[in-house]
Amino acid sequence: MAEIMLKSLAHSYLESPRHAEDFAIREMTHVWQQGGAYALLGPSGCGKSTLLNIISGLLVPTSGEVHFDGNVVNPLPPEERNIAQVFQFPVVYDTMTVYDNLAFPLRNVETSETKVSERVEEVADVLDLTSLLKRKAKNLTADEKQKVSMGRGLVRDDVSAILFDEPLTVIDPHLKWKLRRKLKEIHQRFNITMIYVTHDQLEASTFADKIAVMYEGQVVQFGSPRELFERPGHTFVGYFIGSPGMNFMRVRASDGHLYSGDVLLPITSSSLYENVTRCTSDNIQLGIRPEFIEVHDTPVERALESEVIQVQDLGTYSILSLRLGNVALKARVEEGEPLPADKAYIHFPEAWTGLYVDEYRVESGDE
Numbered sequence: 001m002a003e004i005m006l007k008s009l010a011h012s013y014l015e016s017p018r019h020a021e022d023f024a025i026r027e028m029t030h031v032w033q034q035g036g037a038y039a040l041l042g043p044s045g046c047g048k049s050t051l052l053n054i055i056s057g058l059l060v061p062t063s064g065e066v067h068f069d070g071n072v073v074n075p076l077p078p079e080e081r082n083i084a085q086v087f088q089f090p091v092v093y094d095t096m097t098v099y100d101n102l103a104f105p106l107r108n109v110e111t112s113e114t115k116v117s118e119r120v121e122e123v124a125d126v127l128d129l130t131s132l133l134k135r136k137a138k139n140l141t142a143d144e145k146q147k148v149s150m151g152r153g154l155v156r157d158d159v160s161a162i163l164f165d166e167p168l169t170v171i172d173p174h175l176k177w178k179l180r181r182k183l184k185e186i187h188q189r190f191n192i193t194m195i196y197v198t199h200d201q202l203e204a205s206t207f208a209d210k211i212a213v214m215y216e217g218q219v220v221q222f223g224s225p226r227e228l229f230e231r232p233g234h235t236f237v238g239y240f241i242g243s244p245g246m247n248f249m250r251v252r253a254s255d256g257h258l259y260s261g262d263v264l265l266p267i268t269s270s271s272l273y274e275n276v277t278r279c280t281s282d283n284i285q286l287g288i289r290p291e292f293i294e295v296h297d298t299p300v301e302r303a304l305e306s307e308v309i310q311v312q313d314l315g316t317y318s319i320l321s322l323r324l325g326n327v328a329l330k331a332r333v334e335e336g337e338p339l340p341a342d343k344a345y346i347h348f349p350e351a352w353t354g355l356y357v358d359e360y361r362v363e364s365g366d367e
């Protein structure tokens with residue numbers, strides 16, 4: 001088991017990369033601590049598999065170092081890195097029994113048969129595979145095969161880390177939830193560093209204590225599911241996490257006030273105002289999640305009048321599509337709360353309103 005550090009790591013699939021866009025991984029330094037349950041979350045093509053393959057040694061990075069417990073492992077081939085990797089599609093030997101499949105990684109490193117049977121039985125028990133141990137793998141369903149693949153990753157207790165690359169893709173939707181819980185349980189029981197790659201925010205949040213959100217080859221935020229929701233560090237995290245994503249409004253400061261277009265925003269935080277006036281960039285936005293906008297059906301002090309464009313009834317809550325000046329916003333109203341018809345009076349609580357300059361969050365002194 002190991003702490004994994006990526007030091008000034010960058011990777012391009014091109015021979016002579018010149019621009020930032022030529023890199024699948026843009027230069028980054030990142031630490032995965034020993035024993036952590038991590039998710040690597042991001043849209044298709046952001047570099048997740050590239051990063052995993054660099055850690056496991058399947059891919060040699062263009063520059064930078066990979067450290068396991070402080071030792072550089074760049075020159076080591078995958079088999080010497082002690083990394084278990086579980087891929088999207090099951091990797092099992094069809095002609096072997098489930099038992100022999102699970103025993104394979106242990107027998108490869110000449111483990112005694114007593115230890116083999118101990119570990120195989122333990123892992124089979126955790127993954128509910130005990131009744132299938134004598135079956136040939138070719139007779140298993142896709143779900144069962146993927147559980148065997150996972151089991152092969154878990155069976156050695158000397159691995160540095162287990163990397164999961166979208167492991168639930170082939171799993172039946174109703175079993176996905178169960179397996180996610182199972183992986184969490186396994187993590188707690190075996191205390192192994194686990195990195196779980198996914199593009200699904202729900203999968204990431206159920207599995208991981210900390211999530212690294214990747215966007216265009218960079219980790220734009222590394223935090224708990226709650227931090228990513230409450231204080232997205234980058235506009236992409238705001239859009240990508242939550243449903244619907246965070247609202248962003250372009251803002252400017254003038255005469256002691258903040259404006260979005262022609263709308264004067266009744267924001268009293270002086271440090272927020274000062275931060276905006278200090279910016280040299282013209283890419284300045286305020287971000288607020290639909291869940292945190294206060295919605296009233298009658299005028300109230302400091303609330304802004306907005307036009308209701310659409311109401312989407314989603315059972316226990318509704319999502320309002322609003323227009324404030326020329327800005328489109330979404331707001332969430334819980335069941336039982338007054339639902340505005342034509343006009344909604346909205347208020348942005350300052351504790352939940354973030355300032356974003358050049359897409360990154362800037363903390364104001366008030367927080």
Ligand SMILES: Nc1ncnc2c1ncn2[C@@H]1O[C@H](COP(=O)(O)OP(=O)(O)OP(=O)(O)O)[C@@H](O)[C@H]1O
Pocket residue numbers: 013024042043044045046047048049050051199
């Ligand atoms: N073997 C390759 N040769 C050239 N370009 C590649 C290769 N593999 C990946 N890429 C490119 O590198 C970038 C990152 O790809 P990568 O597969 O790491 O992303 P990902 O986040 O894992 O996406 P997905 O979820 O679709 O697998 C993409 O632009 C992709 O097209």
